[in-house]
Amino acid sequence: MSKPLKQIHLAAHFPGVNNTTVWSDPAAGSHIEFSSFAHFARTAERAKFDFLFLAEGLRLREQGGRIYDLDVVGRPDTFTVLAALAAVTDRLGLTGTINSTFNEPYEVARQFASLDHLSGGRSAWNVVTSWDAFTGENFRRGGFLPQEERYSRAKEFLATAHELFDSWRGDEILADQATGTFLREARAGAFVHRGQHFDIHGRFNVPRSPQGRPVIFQAGDSDEGREFAASDADAIFSRYSTLKEGQAFYTDVKSRLAKYGRRPDQLLILPAATFVLGDTDQEAAELAREVRRQQVSGATAIKHLEFVWNRDLSAYDPEGPLPDVDPVVSEEHISRGRAQVRMYRDPIAIAREWRQLAEANKWSIRDLVINTGNRQTFVGSPATVARTIDEFVQADASDGFILVPHITPGGLDPFADKVVPLLQEQGVFRADYAGTTLRDHLGLAHPDAGTTAASERAAS
Amino acid sequence: MSPTPASPLHLAVALDGTGWHPASWREPVARPRDLFTAGYWADLVAEAERGLIDFVTIEDGLGPQSTHFLDPDERTDLVRGRLDAVLVASRVAPLTKHIGLVPTVVATHTEPFHISKAIATLDYVSTGRAGLRVQISARPNEAAHFGRRGIGRIEAYDSPAAQDILAELFDEAADHVEVVRRLWDSWEDDAEIRDTATGRFVDRDKLHYIDFEGRHFSVKGPSITPRPPQGQPLVTALAHQTAPYRLVARQADVGYVTPHDAEQARAIVAEIRAEQRAAGRAGDTVHIFGDLVVFLDDSPAEAQARRERLDALAGEPYTGDARIFAGTAVQLADLLEELATGGLTGFRLRPAIAGHDLPRISRDLVPELQRRGRFREAYESGTLRGLLGLARPANRYAAATA
Numbered sequence: 001m002s003k004p005l006k007q008i009h010l011a012a013h014f015p016g017v018n019n020t021t022v023w024s025d026p027a028a029g030s031h032i033e034f035s036s037f038a039h040f041a042r043t044a045e046r047a048k049f050d051f052l053f054l055a056e057g058l059r060l061r062e063q064g065g066r067i068y069d070l071d072v073v074g075r076p077d078t079f080t081v082l083a084a085l086a087a088v089t090d091r092l093g094l095t096g097t098i099n100s101t102f103n104e105p106y107e108v109a110r111q112f113a114s115l116d117h118l119s120g121g122r123s124a125w126n127v128v129t130s131w132d133a134f135t136g137e138n139f140r141r142g143g144f145l146p147q148e149e150r151y152s153r154a155k156e157f158l159a160t161a162h163e164l165f166d167s168w169r170g171d172e173i174l175a176d177q178a179t180g181t182f183l184r185e186a187r188a189g190a191f192v193h194r195g196q197h198f199d200i201h202g203r204f205n206v207p208r209s210p211q212g213r214p215v216i217f218q219a220g221d222s223d224e225g226r227e228f229a230a231s232d233a234d235a236i237f238s239r240y241s242t243l244k245e246g247q248a249f250y251t252d253v254k255s256r257l258a259k260y261g262r263r264p265d266q267l268l269i270l271p272a273a274t275f276v277l278g279d280t281d282q283e284a285a286e287l288a289r290e291v292r293r294q295q296v297s298g299a300t301a302i303k304h305l306e307f308v309w310n311r312d313l314s315a316y317d318p319e320g321p322l323p324d325v326d327p328v329v330s331e332e333h334i335s336r337g338r339a340q341v342r343m344y345r346d347p348i349a350i351a352r353e354w355r356q357l358a359e360a361n362k363w364s365i366r367d368l369v370i371n372t373g374n375r376q377t378f379v380g381s382p383a384t385v386a387r388t389i390d391e392f393v394q395a396d397a398s399d400g401f402i403l404v405p406h407i408t409p410g411g412l413d414p415f416a417d418k419v420v421p422l423l424q425e426q427g428v429f430r431a432d433y434a435g436t437t438l439r440d441h442l443g444l445a446h447p448d449a450g451t452t453a454a455s456e457r458a459a460s
Numbered sequence: 461m462s463p464t465p466a467s468p469l470h471l472a473v474a475l476d477g478t479g480w481h482p483a484s485w486r487e488p489v490a491r492p493r494d495l496f497t498a499g500y501w502a503d504l505v506a507e508a509e510r511g512l513i514d515f516v517t518i519e520d521g522l523g524p525q526s527t528h529f530l531d532p533d534e535r536t537d538l539v540r541g542r543l544d545a546v547l548v549a550s551r552v553a554p555l556t557k558h559i560g561l562v563p564t565v566v567a568t569h570t571e572p573f574h575i576s577k578a579i580a581t582l583d584y585v586s587t588g589r590a591g592l593r594v595q596i597s598a599r600p601n602e603a604a605h606f607g608r609r610g611i612g613r614i615e616a617y618d619s620p621a622a623q624d625i626l627a628e629l630f631d632e633a634a635d636h637v638e639v640v641r642r643l644w645d646s647w648e649d650d651a652e653i654r655d656t657a658t659g660r661f662v663d664r665d666k667l668h669y670i671d672f673e674g675r676h677f678s679v680k681g682p683s684i685t686p687r688p689p690q691g692q693p694l695v696t697a698l699a700h701q702t703a704p705y706r707l708v709a710r711q712a713d714v715g716y717v718t719p720h721d722a723e724q725a726r727a728i729v730a731e732i733r734a735e736q737r738a739a740g741r742a743g744d745t746v747h748i749f750g751d752l753v754v755f756l757d758d759s760p761a762e763a764q765a766r767r768e769r770l771d772a773l774a775g776e777p778y779t780g781d782a783r784i785f786a787g788t789a790v791q792l793a794d795l796l797e798e799l800a801t802g803g804l805t806g807f808r809l810r811p812a813i814a815g816h817d818l819p820r821i822s823r824d825l826v827p828e829l830q831r832r833g834r835f836r837e838a839y840e841s842g843t844l845r846g847l848l849g850l851a852r853p854a855n856r857y858a859a860a861t862a
Contacts, residue, residue, distance in 0.1 A: 024656045032686050034585045038554070058573070060667065060682060067664040067682075074647070074662075074686045077574070080581035083550035086498065106522065106605040107570065114544035118498045118551040138573045140677030141608075173541070175485065175492040180773065182485060182492065186534035189524065189541070200607040203532060205524045207496055207541045299659040 008393045008429045009268060009400030009442060010420075011095070012044040013053040015408040017061075019304075020274060020374070021072050022294045022406045029409050031072050034084060036409035041085045043409075044092055047416035048430050050441040051093025051124060052085065053237070053402050054078050058102055059135040061337035063303055064312055068335075070300050072408075079111045086119035093438030095124035095217060100157035101131060101150060102139045105198060108157075109164035112214045113206035121210030121437035126217035126237055129154040134336045149197075151224045156197045158232055162213060166447075167191040170208035212447045215438050230256035234444050235268040237402060241377040246271060246397030268442060273377035273401040277414050281380045288379040291406060292370045301366040304373065308347045308354070310334050318366040322358050327351050377401075385415075386422035393428070469796060469834050470806025470848060472562070472714075472749060473508045473821060475501075476519035477539045479813040480753050480780070482527070483773035485539050489815030496543060498551050504814055505552045508559055511822025512836050514847045515560025517593050517696070517808065520545035522566050523602040530614060532601050546578050553586035560844030562591035562696055568629060569597060569606045572639035576683055580644055583688035588843035591694025591714075594637055594707075596629040623703075630703040635674040637695055637711040642670035644692055645855045646682030668857040690845050691852045698751070700781055702731070709735030713850060714747040716808050718782045725750060725802025745850055749806040750799050753778075755786035755813075756820035763787050770812065782810060789824035793832060 014037065015021040022028060030036045044052050056078050061068040078096040085094055094115065098108055108125075116123040129150040136143025145153060172188040174181045189204040218225065218233035229236045230253060240249040246269075254264045276291055278284030296304070298318030306313050310328040327347035344350055358368045378385045392398055405411025423429035430441075439446055478485040478492055485492040494500035501518075508516050524540045526533045545563035553561055561582060565575050575592070583590035597603070603611040611629075614622040651666035670681035696714040699705045708715030709732050717732075719725035729748050736746055757763040763786040771777045778784070785792055796807055809825075811817030829835035841847050 023654060023661055024659075032584060034554070034587070058684060059680075060684060067662070067667055069660045069662045069664045072661055073667075074652070075684055076584060077577040077581040077685060079544075079547060080550045080578045081585065083547040084554050084585040087502075087551055087554040102571065103574075104569070104606050104608070110522075110544050111547060114547045117496045117543055118547055120498075137678075137680035139571050140679070142678075168541075173493070177486045177488070177490070177492070180483075180486060180537045182538055183536040183540055186536050198607060200605055202601050202605045203524050205521070205541050206543060209496075297659040 005428055006393050006399065008389065008423060009270060010047070010049045010429065011051045011053050011093070011270060011400070011402040012040065012049050012412050013055070013272060013402050013404040014040055015072070015405055015411060016055050017057060017072050017075055019071050019295050019300050020404060020406055021408065022291065023072050023408075024294060025407055027407050027410060031408055032074055032076060034081070037076075037081055037085055038088045039409040040412060041089050041092055043412045043416050045089045047412075047420045048433060049092060050400070051095045051122075051438055053095045053126070054082065054097060056097040056099065056128070057337060058099060059138050059337050061335070062134075063306065063335045068303070068337075070297070070303060079115060082123070083115055083118055086115070086122065091122070091433040091436065091441075093122045093124055093215070093441060094119055095126055095215070097126040097128055097219075100127055100129050100154040101145055102135065102141070105157055105160040105164060105193075106200065106204070109161040109204065110206050112161070113165060113209045116209030116211050116214055117206070121439070123209075123211065124215035124217060124235075124438055126219055127154055127158055127233075128219055132336075151220075151228055153197045155228060155232065156195050158216065160193045160195070160198050160200070163191050163193055164204045165208070165213045167204040168206075168208040170212070173207055211437050211439050215442060215444060226253050226256060229253060229267065230262070231260045233267060235270055235442065238269055238271045238398070241271040241273045241398075241401070243392060243395065243397050246392060247395065250396050250398060265443065268399040270400050270402050271398050272404050274374070274404050274406065275378040275385060275415060276376045277380070277382055277385060277418060279381060281384050284380045284384075288376050292373075292375065295406065296366060296370045296373060298366050301369040304369045305365055306334050307338075308344050308350050310347060316365060319364045322351075322355050322365055322368065382418035382422055386419050386426065389419075390423065390426060390428050468836060469800060469829060470514045470747065470749065471511075471821070471826070471829075471835065472515050472517060472806065472808040473513050473818060474517045474519065474751070474808050474810040475504055475814060476810070477525075477542065478815070479817065480810040481767075481770045481774070481778050481812040482538050483770040483778075484813040486770075486773050487813050487816065490813060491815060492539065495539065496541070501548050502552050502555050504818060505556055505559060505561070507818050507822055509556050511826040512839060513559060513822065513826075514806070515562050515589075515591065515694070515844055517562045518545040518548055518564060520564040520566070520595075521602070522569055522597060522605055523599060530599050546582060549590070550582050550585050553582065553589070556586075556589075558589070558839040558842075560589045560591055560694065560847060561586055562593050562694060564593045564595050566595050566597050566602075567633035567636035568611075569602065569608070570636075572636045572677075573643065573679055573683070575636070576640040576643035577685040579640070579693050580683065580685040580688040583690055583693045588689035588845075590688065590690070591696055591844055592640075593696045593698065594633055594711075595698070596626075596633050598625060598629055627703045630707050632676045634707050634710050635672075635676055637707075638674075639670065639672050639677075639679045641692060641695070641711070642672060642856070643679070643681055643683040644687060645857055646670050647687045648855050648858045649687055649691070652686065666858075687855065690843050691855065692845075694844050694848070694850075699732075705732050706735045706739075708732055708746065708748075709741065710739045712746060713845075713848070714749055714806075716749050716751045717804075718751050719799065719802065719804075720783045722799050722802040725799050725804050729803035745848075747805045747848060748803065749808045750804045751782040751808045751810060752795075753780065753782050753784040753810045753812055754792060754817055754821065755784070756789055756792060756817050756824060758788065760787045760791065767812070784812075789820065789828045792825055793828045793834075796829070797832070797834065
């Protein structure tokens with residue numbers, strides 16, 4: 001009668017370069033020293049998480065023509081820090097966000113195949129795209145890509161990378177010292193790709209890695225992004241972490257799989273989620289309010305209002321009322337290097353709505369930003385949070401969560417110590433790793449080389 | 461700049477697959493099946509660290525190894541395939557404490573922005589032990605792996621056309637390193653302020669656009685990665701002729717050269733020093749290391765026999781750019797001391813068989829040099845620059861605004 005309990009997948013997002021991360025807290029440590037990354041990864045592995053997740057931004061964000069200085073600024077190179085984390089963990093998956101616009105397939109495929117070898121099969125790639133000339137100024141190729149071509153490049157980039165991964169089947173290296181045969185065949189790794197974005201050929205020089213290919217994540221939310229995920233990804237890093245929105249997204253994306261010959265369990269939906277724990281639900285709610293105030297200082301509130309108003313509001317008092325001037329509607333935006341400002345499609349309407357909200361609630365600018373911004377996903381006692389997460393997953397709002405703590409590097413520790421044991425007791429989260437690779441943790445098949453994605457799906 | 465007779469020598473070890481002799485993988489100690497595992501590389505670097513070696517370099521390339529200088533081959537009897545050297549170095553970094561880690565990066569096909577933050581991150585991961593060895597690629601087949609540019613076909617090395625192509629690639633590499641270095645300095649050391657009173661995490665006056673505009677590319681900056689622990693990680697390059705000597709003189713902290721005797725060493729050192737003066741770097745320490753391939757055994761006859769055995773397995777005598785030494789640790793120490801009279805401040809040794817000759821370096825050669833007072837008794841610094849006597853450099857942008 002009742003369907004079997006779904007097993008929850010959990011991952012840890014290293015606190016990011018945004019205002020979710022509270023750097024001002026006395027407990028907040030370095031965002032760049034390796035010891036912070038090692039602490040964070042070891043906590044995630046101790047808690048038997050599926051993987052650690054790193055975001056990326058390839059240009060420091062700017063607002064009003066100056067580098068944005070209110071949030072954490074600075075991060076390490078993704079591949080390099082993941083390779084080092086492979087040395088201090090044994091089982092934890094290692095997911096890196098790597099851009100398909102400002103890289104080339106041969107190099108990225110080498111890096112992922114190398115990371116997969118060096119981690120014993122634990123690598124994953126969150127494929128993101130961009131097109132902006134702003135980021136392009138840091139690269140020799142510049143901002144070369146029209147916006148509408150970013151997904152076509154991403155798709156072809158990924159397909160090309162797969163051709164490179166698959167250019168080695170896995171049995172080419174004989175290394176027979178007696179007969180002197182190292183390779184079974186002279187042209188191991190041979191590939192030819194002729195496409196719209198890439199016209200390359202030659203020989204790939206990294207033999208097949210333990211997972212064959214890294215696990216593929218997709219994070220875009222547009223219709224194109226969802227279609228890309230349905231056709232090509234193993235998992236989605238989504239933004240829908242409320243029950244209703246989560247269920248709608250889940251249903252939408254999973255329903256797109258059939259036309260690519262894929263089953264629903266071949267694409268995992270893993271929203272980002274924040275959390276605040278307390279001994280009681282009430283204590284947690286109070287802490288959560290405090291954290292929101294830490295996340296939104298007066299200065300931050302003004303800057304966030306500028307995303308909508310698209311003009312300099314530095315003369316306004318964050319503890320005072322909202323500006324009575326209207327937003328500037330322009331192709332030029334005051335903020336550069338951020339993805340989320342594109343969400344404000346009708347700034348005049350949003351400004352009107354926010355003024356009404358502020359008046360009705362007697363909110364200052366800062367109050368408004370605190371209350372309209374992203375609240376924590378899960379707030380409560382460990383028992384409440386464990387139960388809520390389980391309910392979300394069993395109700396198909398997601399297949400698990402990518403948790404984003406607000407403190408580096410210790411922010412995950414309380415979750416690992418208090419919530420995970422409860423999920424384990426409920427029988428919905430692993431007590432220990434059953435396999436060694438990230439594909440094992442996520443229940444994904446290991447791809448065979450030489451099979452197309454479609455034939456592999458048909459066979460599985 | 462020339463060392464006094466008693467000054468200690470520096471030693472680096474060049475890691476490449478199972479060793480530099482093409483038949484090295486056939487030896488029982490070679491572990492060819494482990495080449496693509498982290499454990500293999502961790503063991504080699506631990507062995508080098510046991511010998512108090514200054515640093516290891518890790519070879520790399522954006523295509524399969526080849527016996528031809530510019531074209532791929534289709535050999536099945538030699539090691540083919542390799543892991544990304546930066547990632548190997550990073551994987552090994554948390555397992556070691558003192559030794560420098562210097563992966564190869566190919567300037568011709570990579571983004572200086574990515575390389576700069578990768579090596580800065582290696583410096584964070586190793587707490588101040590990172591460097592890079594910059595290399596160009598003139599191979600048309602590697603250019604075809606990227607499809608972004610053609611590389612002119614080099615028919616004869618000494619032709620003017622070939623020299624033009626190479627000079628261009630080395631000039632571009634110099635620009636690449638310039639961008640990498642500027643990006644390392646694009647954050648001042650104290651840029652992160654965490655000022656809770658004003659809510660500012662960084663002092664943006666201490667973050668700098670590098671605004672590099674060259675003939676080959678332009679890069680805006682600043683880096684996304686803060687200034688690494690050493691300020692400027694080590695930049696190194698292998699050089700065989702004037703164009704790369706100039707790259708060493710303009711941009712490197714260590715150059716690797718391949719003299720076959722002290723006289724050649726003297727001439728090469730003089731040429732690099734002249735280029736260094738021309739580049740306005742006369743006051744900077746630029747180490748010049750001699751590269752040697754080494755077969756080390758208890759007797760000269762054993763070493764020679766091993767070399768001949770490997771040559772027979774390979775089907776031809778192994779030759780290369782660097783002098784090949786086969787003999788005992790005492791003989792090698794004699795040779796290093798003699799070559800050093802030509803002005804070399806250290807050596808990069810290429811073990812013929814990594815599994816055999818690297819332990820001979822760390823367990824036989826190093827004690828012999830220590831007995832002669834020519835090598836350290838313990839690691840004397842926590843950073844790679846420190847091991848090489850290089851100060852932590854001032855930030856070029858801080859100097860400009862001070």
